[in-house]
Amino acid sequence: MTNPILLLRWIIRIAGIVALGMGLAFWGGSGSALLSAHQGLGSLVSIALLLMAVLGFSRGVAPGLLGLALVWSLVVPAIGVMQFRLLPGDLHWIIQVFHLLLGGGAIALTEIIAGRALKGQAVAA
Numbered sequence: 001m002t003n004p005i006l007l008l009r010w011i012i013r014i015a016g017i018v019a020l021g022m023g024l025a026f027w028g029g030s031g032s033a034l035l036s037a038h039q040g041l042g043s044l045v046s047i048a049l050l051l052m053a054v055l056g057f058s059r060g061v062a063p064g065l066l067g068l069a070l071v072w073s074l075v076v077p078a079i080g081v082m083q084f085r086l087l088p089g090d091l092h093w094i095i096q097v098f099h100l101l102l103g104g105g106a107i108a109l110t111e112i113i114a115g116r117a118l119k120g121q122a123v124a125a
């Protein structure tokens, strides 16, 4: 697989789904020993999204979408490392839902950018 867009897409698919599964397990009250692995996979997803956004610029993807992805790739780990300190107590579920949406959004954004970048590549070829 020499196309970096395809490679990044698969990295995010696999790491993202595993991170999501771990996160849902934490939510259900188990698997907390896997928190470092979850943070590592989540960070991998963020880095891959950042790279995907950078590659998208030369492949005809809308700059607004790529800008959103760049910001998103920084916000996901920023919220992740502060997760325990944000709204501790009864309202912490708001942060948990926000974190879930950010993580799921990172996976969705990658899929959208990859689809458009691959289309842009095919048109240019």
Ligand code: HEM
Binding pocket: 015, 016, 019, 020, 022, 023, 024, 026, 027, 035, 038, 039, 041, 042, 043, 045, 046, 076, 077, 078, 079, 080, 081, 083, 084, 095, 096, 097, 099, 100, 102, 103, 104, 106, 107
């Ligand atoms: C694709 C990226 C990610 C996905 C899909 C994801 C998903 C989730 C989900 C569903 C939970 C359970 C609900 C919650 O507690 O918020 C969770 C928990 C957590 N995640 Fe992530 N996450 C991602 C990235 C990250 C990153 C990058 C970090 C840190 C650098 C991180 C740190 C944490 C922490 C500390 C918890 C436990 C928080 C708590 O129990 O309040 N996550 N994650």
